[in-house]
Amino acid sequence: MKLKLKLSILSFILTLLSYVVVQAGGLTFSEVGTKATGLGGAFRGLADDWSACFWNPAGLADFERSEVSITPYVTSRRPTYIPDVFLGQGENLYEVGFNNGMKWYPDDENLLGVNFGAVLKLDQLKGFVPGFAFFIPYDVQYAWDVYDPLPGYDNSVSLPEYNYETDLLILDFHPTLAKEVIPDKLSLGAGVSILKGDLLFRKLSLVPTDSLIPRPYENFPMDPTFEGDGWGVGFNMGVLLKLTPKVKLGVSVRSPVDIEFSGTTDLEVFLPDNEAVAQEMAEQSDYPDSLFLGGKLATSVDDEITLSLPADFGAGISYQYSEKLMLVFDVSWANWSRLEEVKVKSGWAFPFVGIPDSVITHPLKWEDVTRFSLGCEYQPSEKVVLRGGYYFEPSPIPDNSLTPLFPDIGDKNGISLGVGLSLGSFDLAYAYQYIDFKERTVKTLAYTNGDLQFDNLPGLYRMDSHASYFSLSYHF
């Protein structure tokens, strides 16, 4: 097909897909590429479709034809949280309003997303193979209502519907370039990650007041909600080495990226309504009685949140065991320990005991994780391919910072099944992935940074996830 026509088709498809992306509502954390998903994500040593832009850009160098592909997918993540949140210890445990013992779900969504990619194989490019991919490396959307003030608190203004809420969407616009540097032996590739992020972060805080104030008024519920967006830039690089005609070794690295989200923090404190306590506090302390007569305190400030995304380093092997059977294996490491904390402004130096500063720091202190993936592809006929994969990845989130805000609650065992159908210039593929998260029980409230705000939510966490990926690819 002539170059001009090829580029026209590519432009049209990309334009169309951009529209699709904008209109897609709700997006999920996902693998990239239907084939890679079907293989359990063990794709660094294979990297033979457009998703090599993500897994190992060096793989583009081996393309024999140009390719465009679109992958819509749907993900259903189903977390469950049973709170067990008490202040105090031992026999002296005090409820604070987290509806302990009850099973809670977020506002469940079946989330639609889309990836797409394009690879251009042109003789005119003298061995360089460019590609462009769009995918969603990070996508979290959870809204929980797990808190109510204790009976008798009598806040006259209702709290918001949700008290723990995350909506994080990071899009990766990813131009890539690869070249075979030693024919039939060694390929190199590199790509640029242009990241666009949107973030909503809401985490209820209980502001301690004074030890003179009787329960249940000793903590005021505070709702700080940040909304903002930002950009970040990173890169990835890869090497693909053909060790033998049947064995390939791929190594790739993704750079860490900091995204600074700029936006606004809206802060509300919901006050109790008890005239008798107001009078007593006015008599016994310096607390103004207006703090116990209902209503709320509210303010809004410009704010920035920096999210430190991890670097990723991995290696994979593909082994063409036989004409019909391919085996793949990957291991990768992500340094989630970069994600130390999230800071949200509190608008003013809060006039009570507990938050002396104008910033609320939420320690995260995530941990580095290593992921193991393996997969196989069986081609019973020329046109049909069957795939299966498995991966294991621990959770990067320690007990001390685990809350329902982020879904990675336990060690993950992911199982994938996939099928591909070749129809001339078109390929259809489908992959299904089920992720079982190991159940986790967090027993102790953590006060990591000494600001009298607890940093996790104890209780029982359960989660599983279902995802379906469909792809349509056109080779030309």
Place this chain on the structure above:
Amino acid sequence: MRKDHKKILFIALSLVLLFSLGGCTKRSNPVKAPPLQGKIWIIGPINSPALEGNVIGDPAMKGLSVYTPPGYQEELRRKYPVLYLLHGFGGDETTFGDIYNLREVADELIDQGEIQPMIIVMPNGSNQFGGSFYTNSMVLSAVDTVTYAGYYEDYIVKDLMAYIDQNFRVIYNKEGQEILKDSTYKANRAISGHSMGGYGAFKIAMDYDSFFCSVSAMSAPLTFEGDGTNFRGILEWIDGVFAENDVNKGDSAAYRTMTPNAGHLSAKMFAMAAAFSPHTSAPYYPSDHRDTTFRFLERLGGWGVDIPVDWNGELVDWIWERWLENDIQTKFLSLLEQGEEPFEDMEIYFDCANQDELLLQYHARIFQQLLAGSGINHIYREYQGYDNYPAGHHNLIYDRLAEVLKFHSGCFPEPEE
């Protein structure tokens, strides 16, 4: 495509679609319905003959709050056990309802099935001194014993209990028109209180153990003397009383200017003196002691109160002996010496905060050892706070009240179906 390949493909796709559909249902959260509500009745002042004619001129009409459980106004044939809940110093009949959220606590516990529905009676035990200590305050006049600050123990046991029996659907047996104070009566009555109210509950329970099946106290002064060595009981407050009044020990003139308004320890000390040791000029009191006592409210014709220490901060024995007649520990030991069983056929529960500002945790520990040493079953619980919220005299009442209600509920007979 070959037929068998088509079959494989069809089966694989079908299985996978089946799996994927399983995760797609939207789940529903539990509905957080509020519990059915009980009601706190604010009852207009009721007259107490036991309080009439008191020397200090306090009214004999006392306010009253009564909690009735959910269903009380609907299930008109049902009768309930009753808990008498006595407030602390400085409080009144609204304290448990307004500050400590009694209605919400009780409603929640009933809704969760943790307590049985019961009536909770909250009388007003305050007076112009800030608290009556639920004591029959009497003073010897030239010819007779008169009520000084009011007979508050009689008010509770005679006037108030009769009022409740007659006006609320509480459990008892009758013979003709007479309400029988029999085993059924006792089994369905309990008494409790916080601080001064806990003291009152224990005192009344010992004096009227045939009326109550269970007694509890939250942060109560249970031993005026302490253990006699390391801890001096309420006498630990003495230095604080002098400090509040800005009086140096040894200054007899300044001593006579001390007032209950100087601070919270002074207020309690004078209120206890009004309850336990109103002043008298009766002839048989040692004349050499008359000048060491403190007169207060002299406008009432010489009536006043005697605090149990002189201007040197030293105990005045004959006044202290009157206080000890009202001391829980002393009363308890006295009954044992007489061969009687204190709190006979009663269940006992008491608690204290481990950082009580009035040092009442030491009272509780001493009394707990006393009970244990006497072989009397009881439950004692000491509360700790958390992090920046230490367990003080009254900041955890919201939670402690729940445990008290559970305790008493467990002591009442199971409600009939």
